[in-house]
Amino acid sequence: MEWIPLVGAICGAVIALAGALAAEVQHNRAERRRHREAERVGYCLDFVVALDSAHSALRAVAQSDEDASRRLPSANRAVHEANVFAERERLLVAGTLEVVKAGEFAYRRLIGVRNVIRSGATPSSRDYHRAYHEFAEAIWQFRMAVRTDLDHARLEPVDLERRSWSERENCRGCLDLAGG
Template sequence: MAASNWIPIAGTALGAVIALGGTILAGVRNDRGQRRRDRESDRFRTYVDFALALDAAHAGLREVARDRAEDLDRRGAALSAVHASGLYSVRERLLMSASPAVMEAGERAFSRLIDIRDAIRSGAALSSRGYHDAYHPFAEALWTFRVAVRVEIGQSRLDPVDLDRESWSERERCAVCGQAGTAV
């Protein structure tokens, strides 16, 4: 065969190799982008799960603080309320996947919830000053966590005034804390 007969075949083969390489490269880029989106989605799901677990633990603790039964094992009931919420496992996911700013805000909210647990274990009732001294820092820390998540996912920062509040702690509206308004 003459050399001129090989030129179309070689050109076709080279074109096929280039096309295949481009397809593979595009697939790799798409896979990387999808993996990044999946990681971001998983991280956001962890943030929401953590906030929901904090809320569930707090609701359980409020039930323990509300119960006035004489034989209530407050220590065990308070521990059970936090464990039943699934908070500890979601916290582990948060510690492993969150950005430093979100992780720090989450740890602060977790710590403030544990302060509520400890106040209730010590006998604080829902309407007591002891409960409210622990609750209001928790409320503020939870909002700080929410705002940190919003900032991380590219949403605008929220301030209390945006939601018709004076502060994130809610003390201003708390009757138990000696302010005008209704009890928490």
């Protein structure tokens, strides 16, 4: 009869240990999930900042007095020094399908801006504005893909008091080019 308390104590200890172990496993899973989400936010943010930095540097090249023969290396350097290629690689390797697709689309639109600047476009030219507004739209679509991936609500332009993500309709340069 002295077994019953001993067996009861052992069973109680096993149940308590199993409960503690299950709680620890659940905690570790939640911690890993938070860590993966923080990494996703990090590489997406790094990519969008690299795109924006590259665009700013490209705009500076387009505004410079540099002759056309010097624009090609300057425009290439602007994209390279903004770290776009490294951040794109991180995104391609670690991103979800929809984020990678949106990121690649934004990357190609940035390269479109680079290419028109390499060919001599200035910030007041039609070619620059066409490429810029396509880039602006694409970078916003990337942001919205990331928000969706993180289970955040998508924003609409009106949420930020805009008419569109491309901002074409409010662009002073586009209005001047159109004669309005």
